[in-house]
Amino acid sequence: MMTSLPLIFDTPRKAMPPRHLADLSPAERRAAVTELGEKPFRADQLSRHYFSRLENDPAAMTDLPAAVRDRLGAALLPPLLTEVRHVETDQGTTRKTLWRLHDGTLVESVLMRYRDRLTVCVSSQAGCGMACPFCATGQGGLNRNLSTAEIVEQVAAAARVAAAGELPGGPVRLSNVVFMGMGEPLANYQRVVASLHRLIDPAPAGLGLSQRSVTVSTVGLVPAIGKLADEGLNVTLAVSLHAPDDELRDTLVPVNTRWKVREVLEAADAYAARTGRRYSIEYAMIRDINDQPWRADLLGTLLSGRLAHVNLIPLNPTPGSKWDASPKPVEQEFVARLSDHGVPVTVRDTRGQEIDGACGQLAALA
Numbered sequence: 270m271m272t273s274l275p276l277i278f279d280t281p282r283k284a285m286p287p288r289h290l291a292d293l294s295p296a297e298r299r300a301a302v303t304e305l306g307e308k309p310f311r312a313d314q315l316s317r318h319y320f321s322r323l324e325n326d327p328a329a330m331t332d333l334p335a336a337v338r339d340r341l342g343a344a345l346l347p348p349l350l351t352e353v354r355h356v357e358t359d360q361g362t363t364r365k366t367l368w369r370l371h372d373g374t375l376v377e378s379v380l381m382r383y384r385d386r387l388t389v390c391v392s393s394q395a396g397c398g399m400a401c402p403f404c405a406t407g408q409g410g411l412n413r414n415l416s417t418a419e420i421v422e423q424v425a426a427a428a429r430v431a432a433a434g435e436l437p438g439g440p441v442r443l444s445n446v447v448f449m450g451m452g453e454p455l456a457n458y459q460r461v462v463a464s465l466h467r468l469i470d471p472a473p474a475g476l477g478l479s480q481r482s483v484t485v486s487t488v489g490l491v492p493a494i495g496k497l498a499d500e501g502l503n504v505t506l507a508v509s510l511h512a513p514d515d516e517l518r519d520t521l522v523p524v525n526t527r528w529k530v531r532e533v534l535e536a537a538d539a540y541a542a543r544t545g546r547r548y549s550i551e552y553a554m555i556r557d558i559n560d561q562p563w564r565a566d567l568l569g570t571l572l573s574g575r576l577a578h579v580n581l582i583p584l585n586p587t588p589g590s591k592w593d594a595s596p597k598p599v600e601q602e603f604v605a606r607l608s609d610h611g612v613p614v615t616v617r618d619t620r621g622q623e624i625d626g627a628c629g630q631l632a633a634l635a
């Protein structure tokens with residue numbers, strides 16, 4: 270059977286949102302403000318409001334003269350994300366938000382409070398073109414790329430909710446961002462890299478998050494992993510492997526027909542060598558599909574000696590899917606075999622399952 274290759278770098282022509290401060294580097298912000306007839310320092314004032322104080326309402330920026338904030342606000346701080354609703358679970362420590370974008374497109378993000386950190390899982394595209402058969406987002410195809418600011422605003426919105434004390438446990442700082450929501454981040458490369466700068470650049474250029482607490486997860490677009498290694502960033506890379514052998518991975522992650530397991534791991538190795546950062550291998554445990562002891566051994570052999578650690582994800586069954594999560598004893602056997610090969614392995618918790626907010630469940634149904 271022929272596996273059709275998804276559109277990778279091509280995106281349907283869809284209207285991108287209006288320009289926003291968070292799309293721009295500090296130099297571009299000053300240029301934009303100057304073009305609007307204002308002094309460049311106004312750009313720094315706007316940046317301090319937006320990135321240091323998480324303020325996105327121009328009316329609240331009272332250190333700017335009213336006429337200036339009206340003009341700059343309209344030109345550089347258009348509302349990009351409108352909350353349709355949010356749902357909570359795990360005693361309020363997991364919160365999924367459905368956002369409507371300027372053109373009616375829907376995307377989701379998920380906020381998860383842990384004992385020691387607060388993580389937001391963001392979308393980088395509306396829909397996804399990678400067509401992984403076990404993933405809810407993959408079933409609808411790609412709608413469009415998100416703009417840099419649409420990505421950053423998901424993070425800023427999460428940070429606002431946290432700082433305002435809306436989560437149980439009181440006010441808290443957002444610490445982690447994972448690009449594990451809807452979409453393939455490396456298929457929206459330029460905008461995702463720009464958003465990484467907005468997240469990690471020190472305030473007021475950006476939000477000042479630590480690089481290692483930002484994770485970019487990819488199906489394994491090999492040339493893009495290489496490019497990311499050249500950016501001089503030290504963000505954490507996660508690779509969605511899901512199978513150690515090409516025969517099975519061709520079906521679970523269709524882009525594998527283009528870049529094979531070996532090439533993907535070599536690209537991740539090069540990223541690790543360049544950044545000194547250990548990468549994650551994501552592996553959804555699917556009953557009787559990829560969870561056999563021999564596959565654990567094959568994965569162990571493949572990864573032993575590499576600067577990688579395995580994150581097993583119990584499969585979240587998606588509507589209409591014929592697949593199920595592996596039974597616990599099978600999962601434990603898989604963990605034991607990887608450990609025997611000296612490969613570090615953890616099993617991800619299944620946060621947000623009841624609100625369809627868990628890994629691979631984001632489908633943005635209104």
Ligand code: SAH
Pocket residue numbers: 399401403404405448449450452453454486487488507508509510551552553582583584585586587628629630
């Ligand atoms: N496109 C990126 C981000 C996707 S979501 C990537 O593929 O890495 C993050 C992780 O959730 C990926 O590893 C993805 O394969 C996994 N995932 C998708 N659907 C899932 C499901 N139903 N159950 C468990 N994990 C799933």
